[in-house]
Amino acid sequence: MIDRLRARVLALPRRWKQSILIAFDFIALSLALWMSFCLRYDNWYFPREIDQWAIILSAPVVAIPIFIRTGLYRAIVRYLPEKAMWTILRSMAFATLAWVGLVFISEMAGRGVVPRSVPVIFFGLGTFVVVGSRFVAKWIFLHGAKRLSADHKAVLIYGAGDAGMQLAQSLRSTHRIVGFLDDNHSLHGRELGGVRVYSPSVLERLVEEYGVSEAILSIPSLSAQRRKEIVTSLSSRAVKVSVIPAIVDLVTGKYLVSQIKEIDAVELLGRSSVPPDPDLIRQMIVGRSIMVTGAGGSIGSELCRKIARWNPQRLVLFESNEFALYQIERELSEIQDLAIVPVLGSVTDAARIEQVLSENDIRVVFHAAAHKHVPLVEANALEGVKNNIFGTAALAEASYKHGVEHFVLISTDKAVRPTNVMGATKRWAELIVSNMSARAKAEESNQRFCAVRFGNVLGSNGSVVPLFKKQISAGGPVTLTDAAMTRYFMSIQEAAELIVQAGALSEGGDVFLLDMGEPMLISDLAENMVRLAGLSVRSEANPGGDIEIVVTGKRPGEKMYEELFYDSSSSQSTRHAKIMRAASRADVMSITDSLINLRDSVTLLDEHSARRILFDVVNQSG
Numbered sequence: 001m002i003d004r005l006r007a008r009v010l011a012l013p014r015r016w017k018q019s020i021l022i023a024f025d026f027i028a029l030s031l032a033l034w035m036s037f038c039l040r041y042d043n044w045y046f047p048r049e050i051d052q053w054a055i056i057l058s059a060p061v062v063a064i065p066i067f068i069r070t071g072l073y074r075a076i077v078r079y080l081p082e083k084a085m086w087t088i089l090r091s092m093a094f095a096t097l098a099w100v101g102l103v104f105i106s107e108m109a110g111r112g113v114v115p116r117s118v119p120v121i122f123f124g125l126g127t128f129v130v131v132g133s134r135f136v137a138k139w140i141f142l143h144g145a146k147r148l149s150a151d152h153k154a155v156l157i158y159g160a161g162d163a164g165m166q167l168a169q170s171l172r173s174t175h176r177i178v179g180f181l182d183d184n185h186s187l188h189g190r191e192l193g194g195v196r197v198y199s200p201s202v203l204e205r206l207v208e209e210y211g212v213s214e215a216i217l218s219i220p221s222l223s224a225q226r227r228k229e230i231v232t233s234l235s236s237r238a239v240k241v242s243v244i245p246a247i248v249d250l251v252t253g254k255y256l257v258s259q260i261k262e263i264d265a266v267e268l269l270g271r272s273s274v275p276p277d278p279d280l281i282r283q284m285i286v287g288r289s290i291m292v293t294g295a296g297g298s299i300g301s302e303l304c305r306k307i308a309r310w311n312p313q314r315l316v317l318f319e320s321n322e323f324a325l326y327q328i329e330r331e332l333s334e335i336q337d338l339a340i341v342p343v344l345g346s347v348t349d350a351a352r353i354e355q356v357l358s359e360n361d362i363r364v365v366f367h368a369a370a371h372k373h374v375p376l377v378e379a380n381a382l383e384g385v386k387n388n389i390f391g392t393a394a395l396a397e398a399s400y401k402h403g404v405e406h407f408v409l410i411s412t413d414k415a416v417r418p419t420n421v422m423g424a425t426k427r428w429a430e431l432i433v434s435n436m437s438a439r440a441k442a443e444e445s446n447q448r449f450c451a452v453r454f455g456n457v458l459g460s461n462g463s464v465v466p467l468f469k470k471q472i473s474a475g476g477p478v479t480l481t482d483a484a485m486t487r488y489f490m491s492i493q494e495a496a497e498l499i500v501q502a503g504a505l506s507e508g509g510d511v512f513l514l515d516m517g518e519p520m521l522i523s524d525l526a527e528n529m530v531r532l533a534g535l536s537v538r539s540e541a542n543p544g545g546d547i548e549i550v551v552t553g554k555r556p557g558e559k560m561y562e563e564l565f566y567d568s569s570s571s572q573s574t575r576h577a578k579i580m581r582a583a584s585r586a587d588v589m590s591i592t593d594s595l596i597n598l599r600d601s602v603t604l605l606d607e608h609s610a611r612r613i614l615f616d617v618v619n620q621s622g
Contacts, residue, residue, distance in 0.1 A: 022064055028129045029060040036121040055114065058102055059122065063095035070094070088131050096123045154178050154212045156239075158230060159219035160187050160197045163244060167218045168195055178210045200233065207239060217243040232528065241532050276497050277576060280504040281310055284364065284406065291316035291362045293347055293395065294369030296324025298457060299410055301331075302496040303366050308332050314339045316360050320346045320369070347391035350398060357402040365399050366499065367392065368410040370426070377422035378557040382602050385610055388425035389432070390602075393595060396436045400447060408503040409433045409451040411511070413488060413562040416453075420557025424614045430511060431591050431621055437509035438588040450506035452499050453582070454514035455488025455562055464522060468529050476538075476547035478530065481554050483523040486561045488516035502579050509588070513571060515578040519561060523549065589621050 033056050038044045047053050070091045096119055103114045153175060157164045160180035168177050180197040182188070187197040198206060206212055215234045217227070227243075234241045285307055292307070294300035295317035301324075307315055315338065319325035322344060329342040341360055345352040347369045356362070370388050371377050377384035392409065399407045411430055414423030430451045437449040458465050471478045495514065502512040530537050530547045538545030554560075572581045594617045601610040 022068075024133065025064060025067065025130065026060040028133065029063055029126055030056050032125040032129050033059040033118075033122050035125055036118045039121055040115050040118050055103065055106070059095075059099050059126075062099045062102055063092075063126070066095045066098060067091050088134070089127060092123055092127045092130065096126070153214060154210050156181055156203070156206060156212050156215045157195075158182070158200070158215055158217045158234065160184070160192055161219065164218040165192060167216065167244060178206055178212055181215070200230075203234070203239075212239060214240045214242060217241065231532070239531075277501055280501040280576070284500055284504040285310040285312050287311065287313050288363045289314040289316070289361050290364045290366070291318055291356065291360065292366045292368060293318045294367075294410075295319045296321050296328050297368060298463075298492055299496060299499075300366075300368035301328045302492045303368060303499060304328055304332060306496045306500055307366075308335050308338055312338075314341060314360055316341045316343055316356060316362065318343045318345060318347070318356065318369070320344070346387075347395050348386055350394040353395055353398045354402065357398055357404065362399075362402065362404055364406045364408075364503070365395065365404050366408050366410065366503070367395055370410070370429075372412070372422060374414070374420050374422050374557050375555045377425070378420050378555075381421045381607050381614075382605065382610060384421050384425050385598065385602055385614065388422070389428045389595075390599065392429040392432050396432055396449065399449075400436055400440065400445070403445075403447070405447055406503050406506065407433065407436070407447070407449040408499065408506070409449075410499065411451045411453040413453060413455045413516075414559075416563040418615075418618060419559050421611070421614065422557070424618045427618050427621060428591070428614070431589060431617070432595075434509050434511075434588050435591060441508055448506040448508045450503065450508070450510040450512060452502045452512045452514065454490065454495055454498075455516045455519075456490075457492050457495050458489050464525065465529070468526055472530055472533050472535065472547055477550040478526045478547060479550050479552050480522055480526060481552055481558060482560065483521075483551050484560065485522045485554075485558075486519040487522060488519050488562060489525075490514065490516055498576075498579055501576055505574050505576065505579060505581075511582040512574075513580045513582055515580065589617075591617055 034047070037056075047056060070087060099122075100119050103119075155171065155175045156178050157168055158181045160182040164180055164182075168180075171177060177195050179195055180187075180192065181200045181203065182197050183200065185199075188199050190197050203215075217230060217234070219227075231241055290307055290312045292300050292303050292315070295304050296319040300319070304315060304317060315332070317325060317329055317332075317340060319328070319342075325342050325344055329340060332338060332340050343352075343356050345356070347353065347367075369391065371380075371384045377388075396407060409429055412423065412426050414420065415426040415430055416423075418424040418427055430453075433449045433451050440447040440449060456463060468478055498514050502514070505512065526549055527537050530549075533547075535546035536542060536544075538548040574581055594613055598610060598613045601607075601613060
């Protein structure tokens with residue numbers, strides 16, 4: 001029966017609970033003052049005169065408005081922190097002094113005399129009753145709500161607007177909502193829908209007092225930079241940060257307000273998005289037969305998703321990995337009126353490439369197939385050369401022969417002054433494209449060959465983000481090669497969108513550079529990801545932290561920092577704010593003879609000779 005009563009009380013609306021507390025305090029303080037008089041006169045009597053009743057009832061009449069003002073009824077009893085006792089003591093002191101002032105005025109009016117010891121006794125009894133009642137209630141309700149607390153984690157909602165209100169309403173049955181955080185000063189201290197609005201500056205106190213484990217960002221219209229600032233601030237308190245979907249997804253119906261998702265590492269970049277230029281995408285995609293190599297990879301698959309939305313005549317998925325091809329083909333097959341041709345093959349197979357280009361009348365090629373993992377390519381240099389260089393050469397040659405109008409090579413910032421085999425092979429791929437473009441211009445074939453160069457893509461296969469996530473979920477440690485190492489980052493979605501638009505801007509022989517923003521310390525990314533998971537970093541300053549970050553040392557071929565330009569001062573802007581064009585050399589460097597020599601070295605399995613030729617050409621091309 002007690003459990004049933006407890007459950008009913010817990011289910012009451014917050015305002016009803018506050019009203020019950022006020023009524024209890026009114027009765028308890030009246031009794032406390034009556035007992036004070038009885039103790040003072042050493043006589044337990046029942047008040048019979050109106051003046052006696054007026055004095056006794058005046059105490060709660062004075063005290064309760066003070067209790068309300070000092071926030072005594074805002075705290076949830078079963079989550080009341082121990083230090084709230086000091087708030088009660090202060091409130092009782094103010095209430096007692098106010099009552100003494102009222103009594104003094106009544107005495108001046110000749111309405112009776114109150115002994116000087118009564119206010120002192122009343123302060124003691126009143127404090128005992130108010131404090132005791134709160135903590136007895138806390139013990140009773142907390143004892144019965146242990147299972148409820150385990151299932152209903154404490155959360156804060158950042159943003160007290162319409163989206164935040166809807167979110168709070170939808171989470172009431174599954175979460176314990178401690179309050180709203182909002183930057184609007186006029187809302188601080190107010191209650192919206194029974195939930196109090198706090199300043200973000202008190203976050204640390206709320207986390208400590210209420211055991212907050214998660215903060216949900218509910219301002220869908222925030223700018224990317226402000227979102228980054230808020231996420232960084234929240235995650236620094238070892239609170240897991242989640243977010244409601246972006247305003248575009250809410251408006252289009254892709255998500256509901258109540259569908260919370262985890263903060264992506266992309267949120268930490270603070271990159272402002274630039275809407276795509278529909279004319280650029282349309283002239284590149286609509287009604288054309290398009291082939292994407294490496295269609296099952298991170299960049300390739302995202303390119304396919306973007307292309308599929310713009311009504312191509314045909315989309316050829318060229319991939320050497322059978323399972324990856326199966327996955328992307330199955331995903332895209334759900335799109336109506338999209339002609340998909342899955343092709344299993346290698347870009348080093350010239351005959352297979354020519355067959356596919358011919359049979360499908362390919363007009364646009366996006367070449368994303370490549371071996372890109374730096375340490376693995378460094379350890380398997382000849383395979384890296386065959387796939388990244390000979391594969392690009394075979395594909396570019398076949399594309400030229402079969403009249404492909406646009407050829408777009410997906411390159412990397414590691415191609416700029418490379419110190420590893422992977423970067424060197426991608427620089428060779430850029431030179432191959434440049435040579436093919438020069439040939440097309442010389443023969444006036446009206447074919448355009450270009451390359452798009454950019455940095456690391458968050459969440460791509462082999463990137464640090466999936467690795468860090470796995471290490472964090474396993475309890476650590478998170479491994480870094482060097483704490484001072486920096487990299488450029490962007491999202492897969494943004495990269496794919498810009499690649500398509502860059503291809504449309506090509507005049508032939510271009511190397512386009514995507515605006516990557518400022519480089520980011522890998523160590524900062526690791527620490528932020530730990531905090532986003534609601535955990536803390538273990539270090540000398542915080543030995544009790546959850547996840548340790550360990551520096552393992554640089555791997556073969558790794559650079560401390562990457563570059564996008566050979567000469568940043570000579571880059572040119574384009575009609576798209578996030579796409580730049582690298583200045584091209586007046587004379588195109590011929591690599592025909594070097595390519596023959598490199599092929600001979602690979603055929604002979606002479607890795608030393610292949611590396612020498614590889615880097616000689618790269619050094620001359622800078």
